[in-house]
Amino acid sequence: MPPLTIIGSPPSAATQRVLVVARLLKLEYTLHRINYRSKEHKSEDFLATKNPFGLIPVLQDGDFxxxxxxxxxxxLIAKYQGDSSVQLLPSDVEGVAQVxxxxxxxxxxxxxICDAFARETLLKKIRLGQSPDPEKVKQYRQDFTNxxxxxxxxxxxxxxxCGEFMTLADVCHLPMGQYMSILEQRTCYYQRIGQMLRVGGDLSGKRKLGKKCGFLRRQRYDVL
Amino acid sequence: MPPLTIIGSPPSAATQRVLVVARLLKLEYTLHRINYRSKEHKSEDFLATKNPFGLIPVLQDGDFxxxxxxxxxxxLIAKYQGDSSVQLLPSDVEGVAQVxxxxxxxxxxxxxICDAFARETLLKKIRLGQSPDPEKVKQYRQDFTNxxxxxxxxxxxxxxxCGEFMTLADVCHLPMGQYMSILEQRTCYYQRIGQMLRVGGDLSGKRKLGKKCGFLRRQRYDVL
Incomplete structure (x- = not known):
């Protein structure tokens, strides 16, 4: 297997999405944690060779x-799913279309919606030292409930x-879904999201797949 | 070929994305124009059988x-590209990944960014009778320029x-790119977008593919 490198930051939902898939496929990879303080992701080298938009995550698979x-x-699924017992994408055209x-x-x-909620309730305070706007929080909460x-x-x-089997569509919901469950744990959002996506149990350490992705919840709590 | 029905509204950018692909693949289809006035897309039947989120477009391909x-x-590409001379998705894993x-x-x-700009400069006036906020317009224009x-x-x-051939990635940029070109035509955005995506010429009636998709520009102007 060629050397895979995932460049990112474990607290970021987008990075987590890739890490969960890599773990589910049992891929060996090197995690390069981006240095936010030195603005590594906005450096000339990063923009020229990794991502011109200056965002993470970035995958390096050999020269690709x-x-x-x-x-x-x-x-990752298209290239490596064949070696795995986990099938995150179906093989038929209609099945892939639904994913x-x-x-x-x-x-x-x-x-x-999750992003707007997290920015108002959490990041606004951390980054700007400002309190959430109650009206906006109420609106975002209503949007999310709907x-x-x-x-x-x-x-x-x-x-x-997509039916009886977990696919990439479910996995993609997990990182932001978990943010919402943590931000809103006092109002039973965790249970609702878990029940909704049928992935909370499978990916949070409670069931078979949990051990592979339990790292995700721990890192979440480290961040929050 | 099974009967294809595209349910949507030609002025909507999302519907246009599907219509352009269907035309490029030379597919025969029926266009069902959604009745916005009667809120057809929010009707019980539409939500139960077409799209539970009440949005367009929706494709019906036989029973699917x-x-x-x-x-x-x-x-559409996965199922029907084989019959077409236009190849909007590559066949190799890395090529598909880039698209x-x-x-x-x-x-x-x-x-x-395009959506925020269009809402502030156009839809705010049409729907709410309000004038654009000059500061917001300036910010969105700067974001778009960046x-x-x-x-x-x-x-x-x-x-x-993705290289020397037009792919679905280019086509997906077209509808909102054309909105921007029309909204900002006095400031040379049209040329810049056309040059940027290398699709303006190909899909606007000036080159080989233009005849297939010229309908799009006419409908745009009808709307605006």
Whole structure:
């Protein structure tokens, strides 16, 4: 196997997305933790050779370099899923299309709401020393609740988003879903998200897959 | 070929993304124009059988239903590209990964900036009767200019985002790119976007592919 290097920061949701997939596929990799303090990700070398947008994560697979977390996940699966017992992408055209559909929902609807909520309730205080705006928090919480209601409708009678097996679509929801569960743990969001995506149990140390990804929850708590 | 139905609204950028791909692949399809006035896309039937999020476009291919425009594009290519002379997705793992990478950049960076700009300069007036906030317009314009600078860096020495051939990554940029070109035509954005993505000429009626997609520009102008 060629040497894989994942350049990122474990607290970042996008990096976690790639790390979870790498762990599920049992891939050997080197994690290069980006140095935020020295602004390594905005350095001339990083922009020229890793990602011109100055964002993480970045994957290096031999001479091949790739950025954007969801694209990296799909690449790792396309190239290495064959060696793994975990099948995160189906082999039929319709099955792949459904995974793409729910990944797009995660990208365009789920993450933006989670991100806005996290910025208002957590990052605003940490980065700017400002208090959350109660009206915005109320609105984002309502938006998220409405979204979960639709997810519950989708998951009615199914174990995972695409049916009986966990796919990349479920995994992609995990990092921001866990942020929301931690930020909102007092209001039972954890249980609701876990039940909603059917991945909380599988990926949080409670079931079979948990041991592979338990590192994720610990790092979350370290950050928060 | 099974009967394809595209449910959407031609002025919507997401619908246009699917229509362009369908035209490039020379697919026969029925376009069902959604009735916004009767809120057809929020009706009980639409939410239950088409898209639970109440959004367009939706594809129906026989009994198979799919939503989210970029997922629909990939599905159409995976299923029907074989019959077409246009190759919008490469066949190698690294090539597909690069298309995914630039599609993700389009989704997460390009569209949000274009969308924010269009909302402030156009939709705010149409929908709310309010004037644009000059400070916001200035900020969005600067954000977009910065983004274009990075795209120009990426395209240095290449004809398209992924090399010498137009892929789905380029096509996905077209609808919002054209909105920007129309909104900002007095400031030479059209030329800059066209040059940037190398698709303006190819898809606007000036070159070989233009005739297939010229309908798009006309519909744009009808809307605006």
């Amino acid at each position: 370099t790739l950025y954007e977390s969801r694209a990296i996940c799909k690449y 793409d559909q729910y990944m797009s929902v995660e990208t365009c609807q789920f993450e933006p 979204l979960l209601t639709t997810y519950e409708h989708i998951l009615n009678g199914k174990r995972y988003l | 239903t799919l939503y989210e425009s970029r997922a629909i594009c990939k599905y 995914d990478q630039y599609m993700s950049v389009e989704t997460c960076q390009f569209e949000p 983004l274009l600078t990075t795209y120009e860096h990426i395209l240095n020495g290449k004809r398209y985002l």
